Amino acid sequence: MSYTSESVLPRSAKLAQLEELVALLGYRKSEDGLKVPGRIGSYFWYDQEEYRSYVGVEIDIYRRSRGPIVTTRSRVGRSYWDLTQQNKTLKLIRDFFGGHFTTDAGRNRYWRPDERPPLPLASGCFIARWRFHNGLGRARIYLMNRKFEGPIAREKSSGLEFMDGLNPRILSNNFLLPYIVAVWEDYFRSTFAAALKYSKQRESALKRARLSHSNLEQVALGSHSIERAIADGFSFQRPTSIAENFRLLDPKLDIGAALRKPYRRRKTSLFDSIEQLVEDRHIFVHTGRMNVKFFDPQLQTALSDIEVAVNRAYECVAAYYGFVPSHDY
Structure with a gap:
């Protein structure tokens, strides 16, 4: 529309x-x-x-x-x-x-805004969340449209790890893992850049900044803001790193606590499950070794987990900075 x-x-x-x-x-x-x-x-x-x-x-x-x-x-x-x-x-x-x-x-009639203009920080956080929504949506569309042929493309484990390692479904799911983590990482990096831009307590983050020649060139050309260039120097894959980075803006901004809250009565928190997901991604990318237990139900759980985790983080940031989170995308 x-x-x-x-x-x-x-x-x-x-x-x-x-x-x-x-x-x-x-x-x-x-x-x-x-x-x-x-x-x-x-x-x-x-x-x-x-x-x-x-x-x-x-x-x-x-x-x-x-x-x-x-x-x-x-x-x-x-x-x-x-x-x-x-x-x-x-x-x-x-x-x-x-x-x-x-x-x-x-x-000759103009459109009328439905509401007052949002705070810039609220807009920055919303854009990051919207981009994450679109990125995760692409993964789901991919899963809905992919097709496998042949008896080896089992939907469940064969009981033999060697045979599961040859399953194209397992390879496809592991291929998707780096993309999922990249979308997750971009959300937190973009949110951090927005929070850094408008935060009153950012001295600790600025002291830790590591700007490369490429970062400085992007800032000079206007393709990146200085806050985004600084955010590019931090890692936003593991929840442990994400929580540490946001505490640089303020020790009270505890995203880690939001991710450690109980979820569906599971023994493993979202924080720990996503830590393992990122570890699986690293092993696959750097060694080629696959998680042969990463069947479709496990992949769907991973997609659900990171979406819930991002929503918790979004709401945590919104509550801390005093704006209402929007999911109208």
Whole structure:
């Protein structure tokens, strides 16, 4: 689902001036590889500053004999600032060139925000959680669509470790493990970078920072924030490391405690089960040795565990910094 608009401009509107206004509004030319009749340009706006954008705003400009047409589009997950930019674009185009526009709300009617703008830290943490949600979703789609043939692709153990080691299902599940850990790691690294940016107590983290030449170059080019560059110098795979890193921001920010709380009356906590999951990942990546007991039920448990663990961490950070966590993605 998306939010779209169409601005119909008079014949007097000049395309060159229209493109100049779009550039002044912060849009950058983009290419989608499609040849659309009458379309002379596509543009995209995305504001990374203060975590304002979630999905950005798209613009297409069309040449027409009776006057140009401009369409805008933002996806359903748009942020408050994406919506504001889309409204601003419609207003300025109409103010400068005349004509009229139509949105989902009606003719010459702007969209209204449903709520007040969130705190930048809340936005940064939400974007990290949303990206994790999408990443985990890709793994689940992969599992729903993969197919195996042949008697060796058993869904349960054969009872012989040697035979299980030849099972393509086991190999596929172990292949997925590094990806799952990478998605997990990116969530915590991104959340740490956001918390570091707005934390009042970050001296300990700054003292531990290890910036490489590559990190400094990315910061200089503007592709990374300094907080993200610092976060890249820390490990966020093992829960032990994650808990230690967040305590650098404040000893009271105890994510480890959230992960050690009882879960489904299991003897093993989420903290310990994910520690083992990361260890299995390391063994597989660095030695090629597989966990031959990692059948589909165990994989589904792993996916569920890291999702619950991330939700606990998200809620822990939100409670500490005083914002309401959002799961509207």
